[in-house]
Amino acid sequence: MSSIVEKTAVGQAIDRVEGHLKVTGKAKYASEFPVPNKVYAQGINSTIAKGEIVSIDTSEAEKQEGVLKVITHQNAEKLKTFEEEPAAISTDSIAPVLQDHKVHYYGQYIGVVIAETFEQAQYAARLVKVEYRKEASPAIIFEKNKDKAYRPKESSDYSRGDLEKGLSEADEIIDAVYNTPIEHHHPMELHALIASWENGGVTAYASQQMVEDATIAISETFQIPQEKVRVIAAFVGGGFGSKLKVERQVILATMASKMIGRPVQMTVTRHQMFTNTGMRQRNEQHMRIGAKKDGTLTALAHETLSHTSINEEFQESCGMVSKMLYKVPNNLVTHRLMPMNLQTPFAMRAPGEATGSFALECAMDEMAWKLKMDPIDFRIKNDTQTDLSEDQPFSSRLLVECLRIGAEKFGWEKRNMKPRTNKEGNWLKGYGVSAASRNSPYKETHSKVILKQHKDLVEATIKMDATDIGTGSYTIIAQTAAEYLKIPVEQVSVELGDSDFPVTPGSGGSWGAASYCNGARAACEKALQELKKKLNIPEAEEVPVAELLQKNNLMEYEAEGSAKPSEEFEKHSVYSFGANFCEVWVDKDTGMWRINRMVNVGSAGRILNPKTAYGQIIGGLTMGAGMALAEQTRVEPNFGNFITRSFADYHVPVNLDLAQIDVIFLPEEDKIANKMGIKGIGELGITSVAASIGNAIFNATGKRMRDLPITPEKLITAPLEPGVQA
Ligand code: MOS
Secondary structure, eight states: OOOOOSSSSSOOOOOOOHHHHHHHOOBGGGGGGOOOOEEEEEEEEEEEEEEEEEEEHHHHHHHHHHHHEEEOOOOOOOOOSSSSSSEOOOOTOOOSSSSSSEETTTTOEEEEEEEEEHHHHHHHTOOEEEEEEESSOSSSGGGGGGOBBOSSSSSSEEEESOOHHHTTTOEEEEEEEEEEEEEOOSSSSOSEEEEEOOOOOEEEEOOSSSSHHHHHHHHHHHHHOGGEEEOOOBBBBOOOTTTSSSHHHHHHHHHHHHHHHSSSEEOOOHHHHSSSOOBBEEEEEEEEEEOOOOEEEEEEEEEEEEEOOSSSEOOOOOOOOHSSSSSOOOEEEEEEEEEEEOOOOOSSSSSHHHHHHHHHHHHHHHHHHTTTHHHHHHHHHTTOOHHHTEEEBBSSHHHHHHHHHHHHHHTGGOOSSTOSEEEETEEEEEEEEEEEEEEEEOEEEEEEEEEEEETTTTEEEEEOOOOSSOOOOSHHHHHHHHHHHHHHHHGGEEOOOOOTOOOOOOOTTTOOOHHHHHHHHHHHHHHHHHHHHTTTTTTTTTHHHHHHHHHHHHHHEEEEEEEOOHHHHTTTTTTEEEEEEEEEEEEEEOOEEEEEEEEEEEOBBBBSSHHHHHHHHHHEEEEEEHHHTOOOOBBTEEEEOOOOOOOTOOOOOOOGGGEEEEEEEOOOOTTTOOTBBBBTTTTGGGTTTTHHHHHHHHHSSSSSOOOOOHHHHHHHSSSTTTTTTO
């Protein structure tokens, strides 16, 4: 399935084609469009977690200079609401807001102020007086709501074989619970949009990952035809999942524009990014693993408990990874949710794998230690080329190669299996490893190519509604067009992020690169094909595109193409794989840690641009390090507000926290995945990073840290694992 990539336009480490636009400030992000006559909206957030609004007094706010309107549930437009609650939500779900007087979580929007300036709107928002009837016991403490856990409507439960039998056949069993806290995405660009309502429809300059789904969500919420909604998301400053679906501010600004008849800009504050733009919920993952003395797995159970909101249902399927990663005959995966008075969680980078692989890959390390086996050998022993959960082969799977090559690069042979043996002064040093896998979807994508002749040069423009969320979409699409049209990259321009352009699945779930590039490829191939056909030139014959236009007497030519998954694709499980290695030092007295180095090896199909691909992986590793060691959103247990509400108290890693990072891509082309051999890498980088760090910390200290983040205070008070010598 794999072959070495040849040297072409695709595969070169070129600079970002839109780089100069970004560094000169010409790339327009949502709130930067100079829409004339625009005004500003500021959302008002509830200050209770559960209850009802008894009254809202907006009179003082309305008197202020520049204030145009205050919208609350008393005067809001009627929108489509959920038919039943909790509603299972997705990337194109409706987002009703201000439709009644009920409050389900702290920070919920209860109103919005529209004013001529941003400052006027902010000031007036503080003058709105709200009287609540507060319910005494909101559901905000995870541990106290376990009796309400239910099986979600769209259940992801799974089993094969007989788990109890598998456990009874085992020589050793690991039975452990792993906790991951609430985390927030926090892209650099705040959620923002400018909505302009005109002629019964809206143009929204929005910071969204998925343009088509945003048009669906807006049109459904307002009950207008989809053609009446135009979404423009030309540049998006990061998303990480928080911009997959439309959040309430998109609807609020649109509603405000409709009500006052002027364009409305709404940019949320960093504080509101905690309460109004989704989050990763807390997960409690119960792992049970059984293995024979020789390392053969006999049983694997992965059971997750998390929370959702009162009126919407979202589940992160943490156990997915435990269905497919190893050859284990007896397998059980369950997922339960508790409705809680917190905002609805949603997908955050590698939903399922990021958290699930922390539990699985730590538990695998615990088992390897119990079996006195090298954790790499243990994983290799249980490798499989068949996805047992789907009973079909992987399109390609180079996990063993990732582990072996990584081990060599990292110097794994120097590791001592016994914890607390590698020391230097006060530092305890540890080595950790983990395996990574991430589903690599590929979705139907449409694209247009416009060819223009300038003297004897041909310039091409590619258009599609794809987004570039900082990942490099513009660049890899330009490289693809250059490759298939056989023209230099400099002669290609790419226009993205407009719902008037051909439909793509948008950026999410690591399907962007494969889908966008194959869509662009199809359009270019179509153009060449049609131009040859007009001249009766056989399809296989190579003719320069300039010559084709000239011979056809055409100055300009336009074609549309589309690509979608093949039958072969459907008959295989398509995943990217990887291995993470890290060296962590822990101060034996203070518990302070540092990551000394990381090695990541990825097998992710054809690498379109090593520079942008590298950016994705180091971003993922950094986010994984944050997840392991620092990131957590804390809930105040009485009021239900988040007490971490800025970067001063929600800690993310900085350069100094990540010393040396080596990223290696194995040369690979997966032709079953798609014609161009591409697989996803956007989420592979974060996957299982936290486990490799946790495992390194065990190797350093002899302490099993099963609750993230692994803060120094937790580390210093944690007990030594039984059998470890101090
Ligand atoms: Mo991703 S969590 O699908 O942006």
